[in-house]
Amino acid sequence: MLSKRIIACLDVRDGAVVKGINFEGLRRAGDPATLAGRYNREGIDEVVILDVTATIEGRKALAETIRAVAREIFLPLCVGGGIRGEDHAEAAIEAGADKVGINTAALARPALITTLARRYGSQAVIVAIDAKREDDRFRIYVRSGRQGTGRDAVEWAREAADRGAGEILLTSIDRDGTKQGFDCGLTAAVSSAVPIPVIASGGAGTFDHFVEVFTAGRADAALAASIFHYAEHAVEDLKAHLRAHGIPVRLPRPPGIGAGGPDPVTRTGPC
């Protein structure tokens, strides 16, 4: 059975991991490659590097960060934040990203989704959507959640999928950094509307929040940052909790098994 994915997000500025509360008040959390390596050992399923500066100097540092993280892990690696066009996507992919996340640029120029999907395959194109509740609708915001677009998140997700996006990374601006739980209403609305996987983001504070987003929220994957960064909770504890609640997850192999590990013949296993 397909596992629900747990994705660690590294919000990176000038080569270091930071994490904000409601997109503001950034504070440092550590070295990206060191953190990624730790998450890999703990059994993370995927890593996202989010460039939260997207300045020219920041972009050069970002390529180095991608290379350093890619050296540490043999997992799917997505890079997002400030990817404005094909050249930025190409730089990220050449540095070692398997997928790129596009947000503002896709809204401004939806054809970019198709262009990138044709060139790299849909599996490499994630459309990121930052949404906020307004009355009974979900509206899209850009510029780190400061600028409203008036666009409807569900409708845009559907269009992005039609244009060739491989996945949707859906962030609740209301919940981001609050530890109040994912916005399951938002996640379920989008996930039910599109035929492609939806990654829920924003608000993870407890293990039960993940249970909720995988059940009520119908998420295919859940992304979090600070819940993992400060070793408040280990990835493996989260996965054990999810499995105990009947949610299919990948548990890491015991240490020492795998490439360079002991001879498989001497091991005992379920088969």
Added chain:
Amino acid sequence: MIALIDYGAGNLTSVRKALAHLGAPVTTPAAPADLAGAAGIIVPGVGNFEVTSALDADWRAAIRSHIARGRPLLGICVGMQWLFDGSAEAPGHPGLALLPGRCSLITGEEAAPAGTGGSPPRTDGGGRAAFKVPHVGWNSLHRTRGSWLLDGVDEGDQVYFTHSYAAPLTESCVGSTRYGLEFAAAVEQNAVGGVQFHPEKSSDVGLRILGNFLRRLR
């Protein structure tokens, strides 16, 4: 030396990186003739089956000659599908036809039964399985028979998939996966192997499988 064939099917960075990590020297052949000295060949691939049409008659002949000498080859994702007769994704583009059968679109006609791990599939309000294509993420391998490629891989070990089309269960299948219907996740015929998933992105289990391929070269 391993020949990693770059025929324009997406980015090879992660495959190169994984092979480098395992200490394997890799080249990217510019022409079919360059395959003559290769100890092993890897046919990678992401995206649409149609891209395999870049592997023209000359490439096919060189690859067939390599296989005929009993030398190892590993097809990854679309590179594995290409070993079959063809795919419904691009009906006008034949595969290598080393393995019989055609790849077809993944369908959710049959829900995964309980007992394959985890909970039964969630359903939407209408009782239909919430079934998405492409199949993206970590899924478990079921060992169907003895295999050099999956040596040391346990029943239920999980690997990373991202695909919309899948190969049929035929004699060549050594490992299967269930998503909707059961499909071939790993195939083998003598020294030729293929995997639908991405071993280069499948952490320790994936590195183990790439390592098995490298051991087969010796």
